[in-house]
Amino acid sequence: MQEAHIFSSTLADLAVASLIEEVSLTPKPGLVDQKDQGSHEDLNYSMMVKSANCLHNTFYEMARVAYREKPSQYLREKIGEIGRRGEKAMYQVTNGVNTHKGAIWSLGLLTAAAASHKEACGELVLCFTAGEIAKFEDRFIPSQITNGIKAINRYGVNGAKVEAQLAFPHIREISLPIFKSSLNNFGYEVAKLRSFLALMANLDDTCLLHRGGIEGLDYAKQYAGIVLESGDLNELQTMNEEFKKRRLSPGGSADLLAATIYLYKVCQMTLSEKMQFATIH
Numbered sequence: 001m002q003e004a005h006i007f008s009s010t011l012a013d014l015a016v017a018s019l020i021e022e023v024s025l026t027p028k029p030g031l032v033d034q035k036d037q038g039s040h041e042d043l044n045y046s047m048m049v050k051s052a053n054c055l056h057n058t059f060y061e062m063a064r065v066a067y068r069e070k071p072s073q074y075l076r077e078k079i080g081e082i083g084r085r086g087e088k089a090m091y092q093v094t095n096g097v098n099t100h101k102g103a104i105w106s107l108g109l110l111t112a113a114a115a116s117h118k119e120a121c122g123e124l125v126l127c128f129t130a131g132e133i134a135k136f137e138d139r140f141i142p143s144q145i146t147n148g149i150k151a152i153n154r155y156g157v158n159g160a161k162v163e164a165q166l167a168f169p170h171i172r173e174i175s176l177p178i179f180k181s182s183l184n185n186f187g188y189e190v191a192k193l194r195s196f197l198a199l200m201a202n203l204d205d206t207c208l209l210h211r212g213g214i215e216g217l218d219y220a221k222q223y224a225g226i227v228l229e230s231g232d233l234n235e236l237q238t239m240n241e242e243f244k245k246r247r248l249s250p251g252g253s254a255d256l257l258a259a260t261i262y263l264y265k266v267c268q269m270t271l272s273e274k275m276q277f278a279t280i281h
């Protein structure tokens with residue numbers, strides 16, 4: 001199964017690279033980046049990079065179990081088991097700080113979706129396949145009241161789980177189209193910043209709700225919308241200071257930005273590269 005190994009390693013490389021690109025994108029209001037820690041006293045850039053690197057094996061294992069597999073209860077539960085081991089590894093390198101739990105979930109499902117397809121396929125197909133996998137209930141999820149569940153119950157929003165089960169509508173309809181249309185006009189770095197702002201302006205991010213309530217979420221959404229429309233990305237510095245004053249952190253948008261970059265990278269692999277993986281035996 002040499003081809004499964006090579007393909008899975010490549011997907012894991014791209015997933016880790018996407019997480020590192022997300023944290024490296026600077027400036028990002030309220031989030032860790034290359035300049036500061038945003039609203040996070042317990043996190044910094046090198047810890048985020050360490051956390052991303054330690055997840056390589058998690059994404060690799062998810063890709064291996066999903067390689068040429070169709071979405072199923074079995075696959076969902078295997079991914080969950082690997083994801084929980086990934087969370088443990090993450091907490092070990094971060095001394096108990098949650099850096100990438102949401103990313104393990106979203107990029108993990110997208111990795112499984114990419115591995116399950118033999119041929120080249122587009123970003124939308126991968127989102128829908130990931131959604132199919134997410135719709136199976138994992139019977140082994142430990143029962144716990146997370147920050148996300150508290151926000152979902154209190155404010156009646158969709159969190160990370162439903163976002164995936166709906167096949168990532170905020171990626172398909174918002175961040176990916178903005179990213180692609182901005183690429184030609186503004187280049188790669190600006191495309192990522194615009195894509196991030198578009199996510200923040202639209203997503204019901206349970207991290208923002210957990211830290212700032214509905215006022216915090218609305219503040220972030222409106223501010224991001226104004227900056228996106230004005231096109232003045234210098235405002236991101238001021239926005240960062242304002243977010244820090246309010247302790248706001250758009251962690252969900254950060255994860256979906258990483259997922260957007262990841263989808264773009266996976267689908268950039270040329271058809272011939274994919275066919276090579278698919279035909280080596």
Ligand SMILES: CC(C)(COP(=O)(O)OP(=O)(O)OC[C@H]1O[C@@H](n2cnc3c(N)ncnc32)[C@H](O[C@H]2O[C@H](COP(=O)(O)OP(=O)(O)OP(=O)(O)O)[C@@H](O)[C@H]2O)[C@@H]1O)[C@@H](O)C(=O)NCCC(=O)NCCS
Nearest residue numbers: 083084098099100101102105146147148160163206251252
């Ligand atoms: C389905 C799960 C993702 C669990 O979801 P749930 O909502 O129950 O759990 P949370 O622990 O709150 O994590 C969800 C994370 O998803 C990101 N997110 C938020 N809103 C959205 C959204 N609308 N769409 C997509 N993604 C979203 C976000 O991740 C980022 O924030 C994390 C930091 O969060 P938190 O610890 O709350 O941060 P602080 O404010 O700093 O906390 P305090 O210090 O104040 O306490 C960071 O990880 C970013 O990645 C949300 O946090 C899935 O994980 C699951 O099924 N879990 C069960 C266990 C399992 O089986 N795991 C393996 C799954 S493969």
Ligand SMILES: Nc1ncnc2[nH]cnc12
Nearest residue numbers: 023031032099251254255
């Ligand atoms: N750059 C970042 N800063 C803080 N929390 C995050 N969660 C995911 N990416 C993050």
